Amino acid sequence: MDRRKLLGAAALGTAGLAATACGQGTSSEGGPAAPAVRRKKTRLTMTTTWPKDLPGLGMAATRVAERIEALSGGDMQVQVYAAGELVPAFEAFDTVASGNADMYHGAEYYWQSKSKAFNFFTAVPMGMTAAEIMGWIDFGGGQALWEELSGQYGIIAFQGANTGHQMGGWFRTEVNSLDDFRGLKMRIPGLGGDVIRALGGAAEALPGNEIYQALQTGRIDATEWVGPWNDYFLGFHREAKFHYGPGFHEPGSALAVGINRRKWDSLTPTEQAIIRSACNEVNHLSVGEFAYQNGVYLEKLVNEEGVQLRRFPDEVMARVQEISADIRSDAGSGGDLERRIYESFEEALKKLRGWASISEGPYLAAREL
Structure with missing residues (x-):
C-alpha cells in the first residue's frame, strides 16, 4: 500500500472512531446509525409524616420511591425524608x-384545618373499610373529587398505602362505660378526635415521634396509632397495657402521596404514569402486608409483652355510632365541594354496607363460632 492509501485508511479509521465516540457508529446496512440520546434524569424530593424507617407507614413511602425508580429504569429518583x-x-x-x-407521603386528615373534607380521603368514624374506600376512590368518583379538593392548594394526590382496620388504642386504665371517657386525654387525630370530645374527653393530634413521650409523662392517658405491627415498634405497650378495639375511628385508613401540581404538570405522560403505577402497586400491596404483620405482632404483644386485649363496651359503640353520623355530616358542611364529597361518600357507604352485611360481616361472625 502506497503512502496516499495508508493515510486515507487512517483518516477513515479516525473518522469512524470519532463517529462512534459521538454516538453515531454504523447501522446494520452500513450507513450511520441514529445518535445515542442521553436520557434525562428526574430527581424528586419526598417528605413524610412518619418516623424514620418505621415499618409499615415509613417503609410504604420508601417503597413508593423505590418502585418509581425501578419502573423508570433509574431515570426517576426520589429522595425520601x-x-x-x-x-x-x-x-x-x-x-x-x-x-x-x-411530594409527601402522609394521612390526608392531618390537613383538616384547611378543609374537614380531607378526612374522607383517609378515614372517618364508622366509615369505610380498606377495600371499601379503595372502591369509592377508584370506582365511585372519589378520585375526581379528591383532585378537585387538593387542586385548590396546588396539589394532586393518590392513594399510596392502606393500613387496613386500625385498633381503638392504648389505654392506661380499663374502659368499662361511657363515664370512663369523661376527662380522658387522648392522642387521636381527624374526626376521631371529635368523637372523643363528644364523649367528654380531650383529644389532640400528635405526630408519631412525639406520642411515646407524651404517654410516658402523663400528658395523655391514651393513644391510638395503627395496630399491633406499627405500635409494637413505637413501644406504647410499655406505658399502657390495655389495647382496645375495634377502631371505630379508622376502619380502613388510606394514606396518600401528594405531589406539587406544577411539578406534576411538568412531568411527561410516561413519568406521570410511572408515579400512578407505583402508588397503586404499593397501596394494594400494603393491605395484605398490614393484615399479616398485625396478626404476627398481636401474638407477640399478648404472649411476650403481657398486653391485655379489650373490646369497647356495647354502650360505647352504640353512642359512637350515633355521634359519628353527625360528625361526618358536619365535615361535609363547609361548602359546595365539601357537600359533594360528603354526599358521594355517604352514597357509596350505603351501597357498600349493604354488600358487607350479607358477605364479609356474617362470614366473619360465623368463623368465630
Missing part, C-alpha cells in the same frame, strides 16, 4: 404546596 428531617410532620402539605418539596 422522614418527619423532622426536612420539615416537621404536619408541615408536609404546605411544604409541597409551596414547591419546597415535590
Whole structure:
C-alpha cells in the first residue's frame, strides 16, 4: 500500500472512531446509525409524616420511591425524608404546596384545618373499610373529587398505602362505660378526635415521634396509632397495657402521596404514569402486608409483652355510632365541594354496607363460632 492509501485508511479509521465516540457508529446496512440520546434524569424530593424507617407507614413511602425508580429504569429518583428531617410532620402539605418539596407521603386528615373534607380521603368514624374506600376512590368518583379538593392548594394526590382496620388504642386504665371517657386525654387525630370530645374527653393530634413521650409523662392517658405491627415498634405497650378495639375511628385508613401540581404538570405522560403505577402497586400491596404483620405482632404483644386485649363496651359503640353520623355530616358542611364529597361518600357507604352485611360481616361472625 502506497503512502496516499495508508493515510486515507487512517483518516477513515479516525473518522469512524470519532463517529462512534459521538454516538453515531454504523447501522446494520452500513450507513450511520441514529445518535445515542442521553436520557434525562428526574430527581424528586419526598417528605413524610412518619418516623424514620418505621415499618409499615415509613417503609410504604420508601417503597413508593423505590418502585418509581425501578419502573423508570433509574431515570426517576426520589429522595425520601422522614418527619423532622426536612420539615416537621404536619408541615408536609404546605411544604409541597409551596414547591419546597415535590411530594409527601402522609394521612390526608392531618390537613383538616384547611378543609374537614380531607378526612374522607383517609378515614372517618364508622366509615369505610380498606377495600371499601379503595372502591369509592377508584370506582365511585372519589378520585375526581379528591383532585378537585387538593387542586385548590396546588396539589394532586393518590392513594399510596392502606393500613387496613386500625385498633381503638392504648389505654392506661380499663374502659368499662361511657363515664370512663369523661376527662380522658387522648392522642387521636381527624374526626376521631371529635368523637372523643363528644364523649367528654380531650383529644389532640400528635405526630408519631412525639406520642411515646407524651404517654410516658402523663400528658395523655391514651393513644391510638395503627395496630399491633406499627405500635409494637413505637413501644406504647410499655406505658399502657390495655389495647382496645375495634377502631371505630379508622376502619380502613388510606394514606396518600401528594405531589406539587406544577411539578406534576411538568412531568411527561410516561413519568406521570410511572408515579400512578407505583402508588397503586404499593397501596394494594400494603393491605395484605398490614393484615399479616398485625396478626404476627398481636401474638407477640399478648404472649411476650403481657398486653391485655379489650373490646369497647356495647354502650360505647352504640353512642359512637350515633355521634359519628353527625360528625361526618358536619365535615361535609363547609361548602359546595365539601357537600359533594360528603354526599358521594355517604352514597357509596350505603351501597357498600349493604354488600358487607350479607358477605364479609356474617362470614366473619360465623368463623368465630
